[in-house]
Amino acid sequence: MNATTQPSVADLKRDLHLIASADPGESPDDPRLVEDLGLDSLAMAEVMVLLEEKYGMTGQRVSLLTRDWRGITVSQIYEESCRTNSGTHPAG
């Protein structure tokens, strides 16, 4: 991990809006990935790659692939990435 490049929840929100091609100004403060950002299956695949490579969730692959993504918000997945990284912030 690199303490100087720890991505924040704002970083994750920005990354997810980029993948969704969504306007942050038109989203709720804590948007749901599927319902609010409208991420389709392939976009969710891109999200999974992002979560593994930038947010350190490599060990959560099966969980990321098999979970029901309905209702899951940006802050929820960010907090999960923090827990995954031993209670610290995600890897940069």
Add this chain to the structure above:
Amino acid sequence: MPATANEVVWLRPIQPEDYPFLRAAELGGDIGSRWRFRGSTPGPEQWSQSTWASSLAQFIVMSANQNQAIGLVSLYDPNFQDGFASVAVAKFSPVDTSLRIMSATLLFLDYAFTNWRFRKLYFDVPEFNLAQFSAALRSHLSTEARLKDHMFAAGRYWDRFTLSLFREQWEQTRFQFRALIGGES
């Protein structure tokens, strides 16, 4: 040899004992009007014949943890002289938001490109399903054809899109999504 299984799904060849379940899934429920018969209900014999009529390879998608059938992937209408075929994917549960079907689709595309020398694979997509391909169209698939008002469904005419995935693009896509295909960590 290409894999037909990973951590979350496996591709199981269709057996005759699957026919009643598959026919029911294909002719009813959410995919009944979207899949190839689009509302008509062929008899069991006609259904089984047409299931294999133009098929090169098709598998039932099984979830690895529950060992449950969750979808179907099919490679059909191959043209070996010109190097293309078509791919179809069905998800049995419309409310399944997991990435298992996507993982199976990527696994199946790898299977298709590895077993045969196809230059590209086609996806025939009705207009009402096009939204599901939004992300794919941004960076993976190309729109090769759009047939205006080509098909009638749900009380109106819809366009039909032919999307393509070239082998060269697939190599990039495969690398990007290698975590979903499996075989690496």
